[in-house]
Amino acid sequence: MASLRKPKEYDWEDSNVADIGSAMDRGVKTKFPSHSLPRREGMAGLVKAKDYDWKDSNMELFGSSKDRQVKKESAMTEKCWEPVGRATSPFLMVWRVNQFTLEPVPSDEIGNFYNGDSYVICKATRSPGGDKLLYNVHFWIGKHSTADEYGTAAYKTVELDTFLDDAAVQHREVEGYESQLFKSYFDKLVILKGGYASGFRHVKPDEYRPRLLRFCKEGKTTYMRQVAFSKQSVHSGDVFILDLGSRAYQFNGSTCSAFEKSSAAAFLQDLESKRNGRCNTSVLDEADTPQDHEFWTALPDVPVKELEPPKEVIKSLYKLSDSSGKLELTIVSEGSASKHDIKPDDVYIILTKEGLFVYIGKGCSVLEKRNALSNAHKFLQTCPNPFLPITVVTDEQAESFLKGIWDE
Known part of the structure; x- marks a missing residue:
């Protein structure tokens, strides 16, 4: 059998991220430059209403002084932060959003994410001097998460930072476009279909x-993703598990890695254990699996929707300032970013292919601070890749997060 072609992996066919972050911008009159990056082409026909529409979230007070006071009071009574x-x-804690509240994810399930949900993740590490903990707080958005869910996750992320007296670095992660830092927290990252809003529940093996x-x-x-149920999803470069409830097959592609085989084998063993032996499992190698085997016959030969990959972004540096009396975003440089252009009195947005970084200068105004994150969301709507990870850092945090970004 000839090697199976690997399909394109841009599978956001049912998602609408064109307006992600827009509700955070309501009431924020930031003037974006006319020469900012062009809006994405060809996205209109690829979206589904209600997915990733921040306009449906109640984020009116996001970033205001009243908002911070409310968050501080709320944070002190949030049991999840205790x-x-x-x-x-050092620790890694994860919470899953369920109807405007957070539920702790059990330690043995950390690393498992449902694409119909949103999550808050807190990673604490020891400082170089060992005298304190350093915090990174992320909110992760599944591609089918509801507006209420990811709005809650975003709000709770900022609330947790407030609980930590603004000591945390804030991040936004979008399914399939996670930052390297986020991925480093997990030996295995599992992305499954479903979620609370879709009626996720545990069922018996025969009901799967x-x-x-x-x-x-x-x-x-190692990523484990639930992919389209089709022969055309299978290729030679990876390992696949076909889960039929009472039967499951591990299919090793001809060029897959030993790590992928090992990870799949561990999952298969765990699957069998959780179903109390009511699931028969088999391991197949691509070269030894005939076309009439159940692994192939159970999969329909239906097309897998493919999207063009996002366009490459151009590294750019922008300044967000209210020196004119209203917030304005102006371009500082395009094609490169120099730390010598950074002044402590403003907020800067650094766009790179790895992600979007927001630098909050120690001397910037209250208005600039309040709207830094919301304007990062708004800015990404003008970019070729709106799914980029977002990281917000203060002047004190910038050295460790931005040292590899500067061109000089």
């Missing part, structure tokens, strides 16, 4: 809807 406040050693899982190693992290 273990964060008690911790004296057939699913196809793909195992792919990216850097030091």
